[in-house]
Amino acid sequence: MQYDLIINGAGPAGLMAAAGAAEAGLQVLLLEKFEDISIIRRACCQQFVMDENYEHENIALEPGRVVFPVNGFEVAYNGPLHAITETRFASAAGRTVRFRYADGRPVAIKFDKGLLLAGLLERCLRAGVEYRNATLVTAAVDHGDHVYVHGVHDGKAVEFRAAKLLAADGVNSRTLASLGMNEARTHFATALCIIYELEGVRDFDPAVMQWHMGMAYGSYAPVILDPSLHGSIADLVVMGSDQQRPDQIFEAFTRTGPAAGRFKSARVIGRTACTVKAFTSLPVPWRGNVLAIGDAAAYVEVEVQGALMCGYHAARAVAAELQRQSGFEAYTQWWQDSFEFNSPEALRVAQGYALVPTYTDEEIDYLFALLEGSPLDGAYGQYKAPRLLWDGIARHREKIAAERPELIEKFAQNTQMTLADTFS
Numbered sequence: 156m157q158y159d160l161i162i163n164g165a166g167p168a169g170l171m172a173a174a175g176a177a178e179a180g181l182q183v184l185l186l187e188k189f190e191d192i193s194i195i196r197r198a199c200c201q202q203f204v205m206d207e208n209y210e211h212e213n214i215a216l217e218p219g220r221v222v223f224p225v226n227g228f229e230v231a232y233n234g235p236l237h238a239i240t241e242t243r244f245a246s247a248a249g250r251t252v253r254f255r256y257a258d259g260r261p262v263a264i265k266f267d268k269g270l271l272l273a274g275l276l277e278r279c280l281r282a283g284v285e286y287r288n289a290t291l292v293t294a295a296v297d298h299g300d301h302v303y304v305h306g307v308h309d310g311k312a313v314e315f316r317a318a319k320l321l322a323a324d325g326v327n328s329r330t331l332a333s334l335g336m337n338e339a340r341t342h343f344a345t346a347l348c349i350i351y352e353l354e355g356v357r358d359f360d361p362a363v364m365q366w367h368m369g370m371a372y373g374s375y376a377p378v379i380l381d382p383s384l385h386g387s388i389a390d391l392v393v394m395g396s397d398q399q400r401p402d403q404i405f406e407a408f409t410r411t412g413p414a415a416g417r418f419k420s421a422r423v424i425g426r427t428a429c430t431v432k433a434f435t436s437l438p439v440p441w442r443g444n445v446l447a448i449g450d451a452a453a454y455v456e457v458e459v460q461g462a463l464m465c466g467y468h469a470a471r472a473v474a475a476e477l478q479r480q481s482g483f484e485a486y487t488q489w490w491q492d493s494f495e496f497n498s499p500e501a502l503r504v505a506q507g508y509a510l511v512p513t514y515t516d517e518e519i520d521y522l523f524a525l526l527e528g529s530p531l532d533g534a535y536g537q538y539k540a541p542r543l544l545w546d547g548i549a550r551h552r553e554k555i556a557a558e559r560p561e562l563i564e565k566f567a568q569n570t571q572m573t574l575a576d577t578f579s
């Protein structure tokens with residue numbers, strides 16, 4: 156049997172694409188390696204980013220649904236929500252930069268990803284998607300007029316055939332690797348991440364997400380204390396690498412770092428982990444009959460809301476391709492316009508990423524102290540918050556030039572850095 160479309164991966168991108176394509180009348184097969192997608196095993200903070208115009212969209216959370224007014228679709232969601240109204244960057248000496256909106260609206264909103272995915276799966280099944288869980292995709296081959304997908308189910312080899320294929324199998328996509336579609340991408344680094352669920356963190360404010368920045372905290376990457384959906388339980392997000400393992404960072408952060416006092420009575424009640432291969436994005440995310448969507452094609456991550464948008468547009472793109480229209484090209488245009496990481500500009504975000512260890516802990520204390528009294532506009536996004544931070548610092552340029560001229564030199568050097576430099 157030949158399907159119109161096979162989708163590898165039932166994350167938010169794959170599920171949304173499957174629902175949209177089946178609702179448009181296509182015969183769809185959705186393959187997923189896990190048995191139950193409503194159990195979230197892969198580390199994810201599970202919050203919607205509420206930055207204005209984030210990914211060229213302004214999502215709205217309405218009773219029973221998440222609305223995407225710019226892209227023109229919605230997704231059902233009836234689960235719990237929890238608002239975060241402030242992002243805070245803290246230096247080693249406890250100097251803080253705050254990001255919040257003057258009117259108190261949230262910078263991010265927590266949701267239950269498992270429920271969201273389960274709701275989407277139900278929608279897929281209602282629309283007639285054939286769903287094969289517990290099926291690991293191992294490779295794909297594009298034969299020009301059709302595609303084969305090879306996998307393993309219950310210890311046995313399986314293969315399926317379709318006219319078109321969506322690679323929606325996430326940031327470490329096996330589909331793309333097997334097709335050689337990652338060959339032109341730069342692989343910057345492989346990050347190891349653990350999110351610890353903690354009870355009993357002292358002075359924990361469930362409306363604030365706090366980023367700890369400085370070598371004293373034991374990590375190059377910020378260690379993030381994030382509220383969970385469940386009031387008094389906090390999530391501690393630790394990102395490391397083979398050289399600087401997340402469990403070692405966790406020990407240093409909670410036992411000896413400047414914030415250790417808050418964790419004296421804390422207890423780990425759960426953890427999720429993941430590996431993230433950081434590639435440059437695929438500016439043209441398709442080849443032949445295969446379109447890569449969501450994290451599979453991204454620089455690090457599109458976030459859940461971006462993945463849903465990818466799935467929505469991918470379903471339309473495949474339907475158009477099957478009508479002999481250039482749906483993949485239209486998708487590519489949308490993809491390039493919507494995600495900041497696709498612009499050459501974004502690859503010069505060194506300032507934001509290079510805070511640690513480019514600047515010493517003492518220098519970060521000094522810079523954060525300049526901004527401590529006046530909160531910056533609300534922000535959560537990985538591009539907006541660093542930009543606001545550095546714009547804020549730039550407003551104190553004369554003072555810095557008078558007091559710390561060597562920092563002005565350092566700023567000039569760092570704006571010349573590329574993203575690759577910051578990872579090296």
Ligand SMILES: Cc1cc2nc3c(=O)[nH]c(=O)nc-3n(C[C@H](O)[C@H](O)[C@H](O)COP(=O)(O)OP(=O)(O)OC[C@H]3O[C@@H](n4cnc5c(N)ncnc54)[C@H](O)[C@@H]3O)c2cc1C
Pocket residue numbers: 163164165166167168169186187188189192198199200201202203204290291292293323324325326328329330348392429431448449450451456457458459460462
């Ligand atoms: C530490 C961390 C924190 C994050 N926090 C947030 C957050 O707060 N908010 C937010 O919106 N996003 C967050 N994200 C990002 C978010 O998880 C992703 O951007 C989003 O889930 C991408 O969706 P996707 O459908 O493209 O891929 P995924 O969600 O990765 O889905 C891919 C699917 O494919 C399946 N799969 C993978 N390989 C195979 C295979 N070989 N065969 C069959 N199936 C396969 C997987 O099991 C999975 O179901 C975070 C990510 C990390 C790492």
